[in-house]
Amino acid sequence: MITVKSAAEIELMARAAEVVVDALREARRRVEPGVTTAALDGAVRRAIEAAGARPAFLGYRGFPASTCISLNEEVVHGIPSPERTVEAGDVVSIDVGVELEGYFADAAFTFALGDDGLALLAGGRRCLEAALARCRAGARLGDVSHAIERTAAANGFQVIREYVGHGIGTRMHEEPQVPNFGPAGKGPKLVPGMTLALEPMVVEGDWHTKVAGDEWTVVTKDGGLSAHFEHTVVVTENEPRVLTAGWEEFA
Ligand code: MG
Numbered sequence: 001m002i003t004v005k006s007a008a009e010i011e012l013m014a015r016a017a018e019v020v021v022d023a024l025r026e027a028r029r030r031v032e033p034g035v036t037t038a039a040l041d042g043a044v045r046r047a048i049e050a051a052g053a054r055p056a057f058l059g060y061r062g063f064p065a066s067t068c069i070s071l072n073e074e075v076v077h078g079i080p081s082p083e084r085t086v087e088a089g090d091v092v093s094i095d096v097g098v099e100l101e102g103y104f105a106d107a108a109f110t111f112a113l114g115d116d117g118l119a120l121l122a123g124g125r126r127c128l129e130a131a132l133a134r135c136r137a138g139a140r141l142g143d144v145s146h147a148i149e150r151t152a153a154a155n156g157f158q159v160i161r162e163y164v165g166h167g168i169g170t171r172m173h174e175e176p177q178v179p180n181f182g183p184a185g186k187g188p189k190l191v192p193g194m195t196l197a198l199e200p201m202v203v204e205g206d207w208h209t210k211v212a213g214d215e216w217t218v219v220t221k222d223g224g225l226s227a228h229f230e231h232t233v234v235v236t237e238n239e240p241r242v243l244t245a246g247w248e249e250f251a
């Protein structure tokens with residue numbers, strides 16, 4: 001069932017979202033060649049806990065960290081490690097989820113430490129913008145999905161098909177699933193108060209993925225670069241309210 005949130009519930013999600021954006025900012029400002037992904041994860045965890053919130057990814061189905069940090073051909077769910085350093089030229093995705101007073105928010109962005117992947121990043125951002133533009137009361141969920149797929153294709157990229165966006169609220173993953181592909185005009189009708197995590201994942205090459213030996217990290221099968229952009233939003237009669245707005249400025 002797709003739940004519609006009350007104004008009070010949406011304000012709680014907005015508070016969780018503010019913590020997500022602050023934690024993403026803390027991670028981003030620490031990124032430089034040689035930093036370990038575990039150090040970035042530690043900064044995220046401290047920021048979340050200092051705000052009186054809980055890192056939603058930590059312990060989720062056994063995930064061992066507060067942050068998913070996915071480099072280069074890694075799509076999502078990269079596990080931070082003291083053995084793993086970010087290097088010049090890397091394409092870095094950082095994904096953070098927070099629970100505050102029983103409500104969740106989730107956001108992610110990708111950036112480059114060099115010239116590799118810049119067109120992919122621009123294309124991925126356009127996919128999220130296209131999703132936001134279609135996400136309003138009266139539209140069908142498929143309109144959002146289709147806009148993402150079409151925008152990726154128009155920029156010369158494919159979307160990941162095996163992982164999707166989702167409803168969010170009192171749980172991190174609620175109905176509906178929000179694919180980044182599919183026909184317009186299909187799926188549930190959007191109504192004000194629905195809360196969704198829109199998260200296009202786009203790749204330079206082919207969309208097929210596999211899970212790495214750590215049983216979490218999703219990588220492209222062909223080794224091509226991948227990018228991920230995510231906002232938690234509320235459906236309204238007009239443009240969606242973007243609860244996790246702000247990372248665009250420091251991503
Ligand atoms: Mg998500």
